[in-house]
Amino acid sequence: MSAAFKIEPGRTGAPRIDSSRLPDSSKALSAEKIVSFDLVSKTFDGGSSETGFAALSNVNLDIEKGSTTAIIGRSGAGKSTLIRMVNGLEKPSRGRVLVDGTDVATLDETQLRTLRRSIGMIFQHFNLLASRTVFDNVALPLEITGLPRHEIVARVAPLLDLVGLADKRDRYPSEISGGQKQRVGIARALATNPKLLLSDEATSALDPETTQAVLDLLRRINRELGLTILLITHEMEVVKRVADRVAVIDAGTIVESGATYDVFSAPQHATTKALLSGLPGYRLPPEIAQQLKPAPSASSHAVLRLSAAAQSAESGLSASLFSRLGAGHALLSGFVDEIGGRPLASFIVKIPASTAQTEKLQAELSPLGVNHEVLGYVD
Structure with missing residues (x-):
């Protein structure tokens, strides 16, 4: 792209092109927190630690605004449960999940819908609608909000350009590759101008070359647009390439966290060492x-x-x-x-x-x- 694509987090409408106001990726991350897990526990099937399964236990974790933070752990460690609490798909049994200072569990359905429009999400298996074109898949969340068609067109076209799919706008999911489908998913997640992007094992269904291309795109989105990314994965290659901060979860507990470089260069916990x-x-x-x-x-x-x-x-x-x-x-x-x-x-x-x-x-x-x-x- 000849000019930078600017997203204003949390707002809908047509994007603006402004190369002069991009965040400087060389600056230190702001210490401002966009997500905080405050002594979060989650128990399934019974509602108490005595009768149920404890998926999470006393999780304390802050996600800094503008960061790319990875939560890593083995299958069943609690990664997906943790990330689903950010947009209210799961509620904690104890503790609080705060997004921009708001306790997600206290929101009613109308407030939750507003919150979810400010949080984009990309999935492992893309979740595209087979009957809709690339353009219309990206446009879907904007249609749901009732945005006029001309504003939808003004919003979606630059997004397709951003993810390198402008020439595929009229194709259907069956006509594009897995990596291209994931790019559609990323563009759709950005459609409502989110302030936070969640990624749930978004590259685990892709081959290594396609994974690298998707990671490069996520890194570009974070650096150029200043968008906070929270991703969960069990792939260490993904973490080392895209994340500037990492938290290691084991049996529902955060056992180690910090700057990715520090954790990878001197891992302290046995789980971290095993994963690496x-x-x-x-x-x-x-x-x-x-x-x-x-x-x-x-x-x-x-x-x-x-x-x-x-x-x-x-x-x-x-x-x-x-x-x-x-x-x-x-x-x-x-x-x-x-x-x-x-x-x-x-x-x-x-x-x-x-x-x-x-x-x-x-x-x-x-x-x-x-x-x-x-x-x-x-x-």
């Missing part, structure tokens, strides 16, 4: 993984994961680092990746497992900005 274990830079060589033991023996080696800002590694840190590991070390794998928009270097090494050496190494690495984690021991 399949990524390059976190994945152990198979022959090492099979031998790994939780405790050392007299002749064993410690297997460590070391991580640091890639710029530091490239500026001579790696040479300094490996000189500190001593003559008995071995480099098992190394990888440089981009996490939350920042490069991270990760090394997996093994060293003799003496307590003195590992303690000395830890003392030397910390001032260098190197995170270090003992993964286990091998003979």
Whole structure:
């Protein structure tokens, strides 16, 4: 597009083209909260913790305005229940879900409809109407609000341009690819000028190349339009590419949260480490993984994961680092990746497992900005 497409969150009507008022993506995120989960618990099938299933337990989490925040966890961890509370599809058994300071559970049906028009949502399986064209699928939420046809046309056409589907406006869902269907879903979610975009496993039905294209689009929407995105996923590749903040949920509880770079470079909770274990830079060589033991023996080696800002590694840190590991070390794998928009270097090494050496190494690495984690021991 030759000019930026500007969305005014929470308003309907025709969009304006204004390239001079785009948010500066280099600025720090505002600390203003758009969503807050305040000691939220949810129990199904019985209404109490004694008789029902506790899907969520005392969740405290703030979503900053303008951020892209990912909630990650295994299947059944409570991700979908949590995100459905934002637009009132589920209500907490205890606690509060606040959107722009308003307790969602206190809203009546009319107020809920108003709230939902300010919250867009994209789905795993697209949820397009087969009998409507691409244009008419995007137009549907505007038709429901009673917007005049000429305003609908003025609104939908730039949205189709934004998602790269202007030439597909008269096609039906059966005539376009999965990635294009998801782009239609994104355009439809943006139709009512939302202040918040929810994504429920939106890329898990797509192939890797199409997933990357959709993630690039979401990142562009966040950066250029300043739209807050809250997404749930179990795909770590999705999180590291698009999210600037992440919360890890396990058995209905947030076990770790923070900036994506910080969580990925130095994961603290066992669930986070398990979720990251399949990524390059976190994945152990198979022959090492099979031998790994939780405790050392007299002749064993410690297997460590070391991580640091890639710029530091490239500026001579790696040479300094490996000189500190001593003559008995071995480099098992190394990888440089981009996490939350920042490069991270990760090394997996093994060293003799003496307590003195590992303690000395830890003392030397910390001032260098190197995170270090003992993964286990091998003979």
